[in-house]
Structures are given as structure tokens and as C-alpha cells.
Amino acid sequence: MSQATEYSKPLPRPTLISKPFWDGLRQxxxxxxxxxSCGRLQHYPRPHCIVCLSQELxxxxxxxxxxxxxxxxxxxxxxxxxxxxxPYVLAVIELQEGPHVTGNVVGTPPEAVxxxxxxxxxxxxxxxxxxxLKWRPAE
Amino acid sequence: xxxxxxxxxxxxAGIGELKPTRYAEGxxxxxxxxxxxxxxxxxxxxxxxxxxxxxxxxxxxGAPVTFASMMAEYIGLQPHYLxxxxxxxASGASQLIRAAAAIATGVCRAVLCLTAxxxxxxxxxxxxxxxxxxxxAEFERPYGPMGANxxxxxxxxxxxxxxxxxxxxxxxxxxxxxxxxxxxPMAIFYGQPISVDDVLNSPLVVDPLHLLEIVMPxxxxxxxxxxxxxxxxxxxxxxVTLLGAGEACTHASITYRVPMTTSPIVESAGRAxxxxxxxxxxxxxxxxxxxxxxxxxxxxxxAGFCEKGRGGPFVAEHDLTYRxxxxxxxxxxxxxxxxPGLAGGxxxxxxxxRQLRGEAGERQVPNCELAFVNGNGGIxxxxxxxxxxxxx
Numbered sequence: 069m070s071q072a073t074e075y076s077k078p079l080p081r082p083t084l085i086s087k088p089f090w091d092g093l094r095q096x097x098x099x100x101x102x103x104x105s106c107g108r109l110q111h112y113p114r115p116h117c118i119v120c121l122s123q124e125l126x127x128x129x130x131x132x133x134x135x136x137x138x139x140x141x142x143x144x145x146x147x148x149x150x151x152x153x154x155p156y157v158l159a160v161i162e163l164q165e166g167p168h169v170t171g172n173v174v175g176t177p178p179e180a181v182x183x184x185x186x187x188x189x190x191x192x193x194x195x196x197x198x199x200x201l202k203w204r205p206a207e
Numbered sequence: 208x209x210x211x212x213x214x215x216x217x218x219x220a221g222i223g224e225l226k227p228t229r230y231a232e233g234x235x236x237x238x239x240x241x242x243x244x245x246x247x248x249x250x251x252x253x254x255x256x257x258x259x260x261x262x263x264x265x266x267x268x269g270a271p272v273t274f275a276s277m278m279a280e281y282i283g284l285q286p287h288y289l290x291x292x293x294x295x296x297a298s299g300a301s302q303l304i305r306a307a308a309a310i311a312t313g314v315c316r317a318v319l320c321l322t323a324x325x326x327x328x329x330x331x332x333x334x335x336x337x338x339x340x341x342x343x344a345e346f347e348r349p350y351g352p353m354g355a356n357x358x359x360x361x362x363x364x365x366x367x368x369x370x371x372x373x374x375x376x377x378x379x380x381x382x383x384x385x386x387x388x389x390x391x392p393m394a395i396f397y398g399q400p401i402s403v404d405d406v407l408n409s410p411l412v413v414d415p416l417h418l419l420e421i422v423m424p425x426x427x428x429x430x431x432x433x434x435x436x437x438x439x440x441x442x443x444x445x446x447v448t449l450l451g452a453g454e455a456c457t458h459a460s461i462t463y464r465v466p467m468t469t470s471p472i473v474e475s476a477g478r479a480x481x482x483x484x485x486x487x488x489x490x491x492x493x494x495x496x497x498x499x500x501x502x503x504x505x506x507x508x509x510a511g512f513c514e515k516g517r518g519g520p521f522v523a524e525h526d527l528t529y530r531x532x533x534x535x536x537x538x539x540x541x542x543x544x545x546x547p548g549l550a551g552g553x554x555x556x557x558x559x560x561r562q563l564r565g566e567a568g569e570r571q572v573p574n575c576e577l578a579f580v581n582g583n584g585g586i587x588x589x590x591x592x593x594x595x596x597x598x599x
Contacts, residue, residue: 078348083340112342138368138467140360141414146353158350158357160462170347170462183368200349 075195077149086113088127093199096191100167102128111167130165132189133206137162141178157181161203175204214482217307218439218448219595220317221251221432224557227395227425227545231325236266237281239323239428243550244282247430251442253317258432260288260309260318264298264549267324267424278321288315294454295584296496298322299429299553300591304452306433316434323428324548343460353413355498356421358461358586360413363501366468367415372519374415377500378406380535381419381542383527384497388539390529390570395425395545420500420542427547429557436598447563450485450577451594453478461586472509472581475590479579480511483594487511490594491575492562493533494555496583497540506581507535510592529570537562537570552582556593563597 082090089112092099101110105122116123139159145151157173159181173181174190186206193199223246225239240263248254263270263278271277275289288309294301299322306318352358366372385401388394401419409418439446455471455478458464480486487510495506504518512533513521525533538544538558541551559578561567567575575597582591 077351078344080345080349081339082345086345112346138361138365140357140364140416141411142351142353142357143410143414144353144412146351146357150351153351156351158352158361160361160467168462168465170350170352170460172350183365198349202350 077194078147079195079198085115089113090198092127093191093201094193098130098132098189098201099127100130100163100165101125109165109167111169130163133164134161134187134203136173136181136183136185136187137168138183139173139181159203161187169201172202173204174202212482213304213307213311213452214450214484215436215448216311217433218436218446219303219431219556219560220434220439220442221247221253222557222560223247223250223430224393224554225427225429225547226393227427227547229326229395229425231327231426234325234426236268236323236325237278239325239426240278240321240430241282243323243428243430244319244321247319247432250444251317251432251434253432255283258284258317258319259286260306260315261286262290262292262302262306262318262320264302264322265291265293267548268327284319288318294456294582294589294591296498296549296552297582297584297589297591298549299556300580300582300593301454303431303433303449303556303593304454304591307449307452310433310435317438318433319430320433321428321430322548322550322553324426324550326424326426347460347462355586356413356416359499359501360416361461362467362505362587363415363499366501366505369468370516370519372504374407374417375403376519376523377420377504378403378417379522380497380500380503380527381406383531384536384540385543386528387537387570388543391538391544394539394543395423396539396543416499416501422498422541422546422551425545425547427545427550429547429550429553431553431556431560444566445564446598447560447595448598449593450596451479451481451483452592453482454589454591456589459585459588464587468505469515470505470509470587471590472506472592475592476510476579476581479592479594483596485577485594487579490577490579492537492559492572492578493535494559494578495536495581496552496555497536497542498546498583500542502583502587503535503540505587506583510579510581529572534572537567537572555580555582559595563595
């Protein structure tokens with residue numbers, strides 16, 4: 069995907085807890101924490117299950133399929149580094165497995181995006197170290 | 208467990224508010240807070256020595272650790288109760304609830320509550336969640352959200368999808384509130400009426416929200432003093448007491464809120480009405496947080512003024528102006544009065560007190576005895592709901 073020589077947009081700073089999530093994206097896998105005790109999926113990552121308090125969490129691979137729960141078309145740059153991208157789609161995606169994530173819907177004119185639209189994960193390797201999770205309309 | 212009721216235990220005795228301006232023009236947050244505090248003390252017929260509690264809210268431009276004691280010294284107070292209250296835009300309403308609890312329990316005699324902001328455009332892109340480990344910085348900022356704007360746009364889009372709400376209905380909120388602002392010389396958009404077409408023809412910023420549906424950050428400050436109803440009588444104004452209060456917080460980021468279109472106002476307003484022993488039908492004035500047009504629509508639904516999902520038709524069918532059948536945000540709301548940081552949320556309290564006292568001038572709502580106030584923080588995240596009433 070986009071490989072600008074100098075990537076100037078905000079980048080995630082993975083933590084002790086979240087590092088496996090970002091490592092997964094770099095390997096084009098979408099991993100979400102699952103509680104071994106109560107089975108609940110949890111995104112974003114935390115040190116324990118926030119429902120049952122168990123620390124027994126595993127990284128479960130997701131299908132990479134979801135639907136648009138809601139979206140907006142950002143028409144003014146939220147940050148100077150996004151100025152060249154407007155208009156772009158910021159969306160909340162409902163994973164097929166349940167959890168909600170923030171992301172961009174790419175590979176489509178913004179006006180064609182609809183709530184309920186099926187989407188597929190796109191692994192955008194924006195820097196050698198960081199891969200962002202984006203979405204495109206499903207085939 | 209029944210929580211001790213705050214009903215009728217504390218009064219808002221003094222109010223002070225500055226006319227918002229776009230930029231700070233050399234004034235600072237402490238300067239603005241001090242000016243507003245002076246007006247509130249004069250209004251309450253109090254001097255600094257009468258104040259024994261201080262609650263401040265952070266400014267969007269940042270507030271350091273020990274900010275409350277810095278402000279106490281700057282104002283000339285030596286309080287024995289002080290704190291920073293931060294529930295985002297709900298901070299003013301949350302301050303009132305905490306101050307009322309301090310009065311009701313005898314911890315304080317008079318609590319000064321302050322909010323202000325001095326807009327500095329050079330910090331637009333540098334503030335926000337940058338602390339290592341805060342999820343917003345890690346899981347949202349890389350995708351280019353537009354702060355609160357995109358959060359409320361996501362909510363509005365989903366509300367339209369679920370309930371058929373239209374841009375015309377949302378625009379009506381901005382138009383009626385502008386009519387109110389044109390009867391309020393303190394409003395930043397005083398003298399500038401707008402039409403539904405003006406709203407719909409203003410640029411789309413974050414679909415489906417147009418420019419005129421989005422609050423404008425500005426500079427200003429607000430202050431109020433909470434004391435006992437007995438002490439409030441000495442102010443010479445009709446006494447306005449807190450009858451009901453409730454707070455609720457269900458999320459910080461809207462991404463994780465399901466359903467996205469229902470806010471914790473359901474709980475906060477429910478508690479406030481229950482404590483006050485009244486229902487939405489009893490309310491004479493609605494003074495609720497309006498960072499965006501959709502915020503008002505969802506607040507009216509979740510507080511019980513109309514059925515869930517019917518907020519769009521409701522605002523279209525009712526006249527929300529000070530001379531209408533359902534007065535909302537008679538000072539213009541933040542959309543037309545201005546949003547001086549967290550003092551924007553306090554503006555809804557100040558206007559309710561003015562209306563309940565009968566001091567609202569040209570825009571006075573006749574026989575205004577009960578007001579519903581809502582403070583909203585974050586992306587419909589933190590809610591502080593109040594029922595205020597005039598004591599006969």
C-alpha cells in the first residue's frame with residue numbers, strides 16, 4: 069500500500085501489552101485478545117479480562133471480515149499530515165467475531181461507503197516497523 | 208441501597224459569565240477565571256473570605272498538577288476543600304453536584320466553581336491523548352480522527368441509519384438556537400440569524416455534519432457559587448436550588464459504545480428526575496449540552512422528552528426558541544453563544560439560573576420554575592444531569 073519515504077502521520081507506540089497485536093498486523097494477521105477463562109473477546113488489549121479479571125488471555129486470530137457499523141467522510145485535515153488525504157473515510161468496523169475497531173475504509177470512493185457494507189481487512193505497511201489495520205469493500 | 212438525596216440541600220447563589228471572544232487576545236486562563244469569579248462573588252454578595260471551597264476544571268490548553276491551589280492563591284482564597292473536576296464538557300455540572308454534596312454534608316459553607324479557556328490556535332494539533340498507553344493515541348489517532356467532530360459524525364450517521372433522522376431536522380436545532388442567541392447580547396453570534404438553508408449550504412466538514420452544526424471553540428469563562436439555600440437568600444436574588452442530580456459514564460471512545468446512538472444520559476437524567484421527584488413533562492426550560500446538533504436530539508430522547516429515535520421529528524415539530532412551545536438553550540446554546548472550553552458546558556447552568564430567577568430579559572421564558580440541565584463530556588461519554596428549581 070502507501071509507501072511514502074517519510075511517513076509523518078501519528079504512529080502507534082506499542083506497549084508491553086499491545087505489542088503482539090501490532091506484531092500480528094505486520095505479519096498480516098488480525099489478532100484479538102480472548103479470555104481463556106470466560107471466552108470473551110477484548111479489543112483493545114489490556115493486562116487482564118475486564119469482565120472476569122482473569123489474566124489468562126490468548127491472542128485469537130480473526131477472520132479479517134467485518135461490516136461498517138458507522139462511518140464519516142473527513143473533509144478537512146484533522147492533522148496537517150492528513151491534508152493530502154482528504155476526503156477520506158474514518159469508520160467503526162464491527163468484526164464478524166464481534167469487537168469494534170477504528171479504521172479507514174480504502175479502495176473505494178468515500179461516497180460509496182454505507183453502514184452495513186461488508187469489508188475485508190487491509191494490512192497497510194506504512195513504515196518498516198508499523199502496519200495499520202484498514203478496510204476495503206469485500207469482493 | 209438508597210443514596211442520600213441532595214434534593215433542596217444546596218443553592219446556586221452567584222453566577223458570573225464573560226462574553227465569549229474568538230481568541231484570547233492576551234488574556235490567560237487564570238485571568239479569565241478570576242474575572243468570572245469576581246462577577247459570581249459580586250452576584251452572591253460574597254467576598255473571597257466567604258468562600259471555603261474551590262473546584263476548578265482543566266482548560267483545553269492544559270492544566271498542571273496542583274492547578275487548584277495555584278488558582279486559589281491567584282483568586283485570594285484559602286479554601287479547606289479544593290479539587291480539579293474533569294468530566295470534559297460535563298465538568299461544570301459535575302462541579303455543581305460535588306459542591307452540593309460538600310454543602311449538604313457541612314463540609315463547606317460556599318464553594319466557588321470555575322471553568323475557562325483561552326483559545327490558542329498554535330496548540331490545535333499538539334494537544335490530545337499523547338500519554339504512552341492511552342488507547343486513543345494507539346488505536347485511533349493513526350487513522351486521522353478529527354477529534355470530537357468525527358466522533359459525533361459517526362453517531363449522527365448511525366442515528367440517521369437507525370431512525371431516519373434527516374439533516375433538515377438537525378439543522379432546525381442550530382436555527383432555533385441562533386434565534387435565541389439573537390436575543391442574547393452576550394452571545395458570540397448575536398445579531399447573525401441563520402436559516403435551515405444556511406446550515407445545509409454550509410460546507411460538510413465530517414459527513415453528515417455541516418459547519419454550522421459544529422460548535423466553535425472560543426475564549427471566555429464562567430463561575431458559580433454553591434451554598435446553602437439559607438445563605439443564598441442573602442444574595443437578594445430569587446433562590447435557585449438543586450433538586451435532582453445524576454451522573455453516568457459508559458465509555459470514553461465512541462468506537463466501543465454499543466449501541467452508539469444511546470447515551471448514558473438515560474441513567475444520569477433518570478437519577479436526576481427520580482431525586483427531584485418530577486418528570487420531563489414538568490420541565491419549563493431545557494438547557495442541555497450542544498456541541499453538535501445531534502447532541503441535542505439524542506439528549507432529548509435519552510432524557511425522556513420524546514421517544515427513542517423520535518428526536519429528529521420532535522425538534523422539527525416544536526419551536527425551540529425562547530418564545531416557543533418547548534424552549535431549549537435560550538442563551539443560544541454553545542453553537543451560537545460560543546464554546547469557551549469547558550466553560551461552554553457551564554453556560555447551560557448559568558442560563559438556567561438566569562431564567563429561574565426571572566433575569567433573562569427579552570428572552571425570559573414565562574413562569575419558568577423548573578429547568579433540566581445536562582452536561583456532556585467526551586463523545587457522549589460522561590454525563591451530568593441536573594434538575595434546578597426556583598424556591599418560592
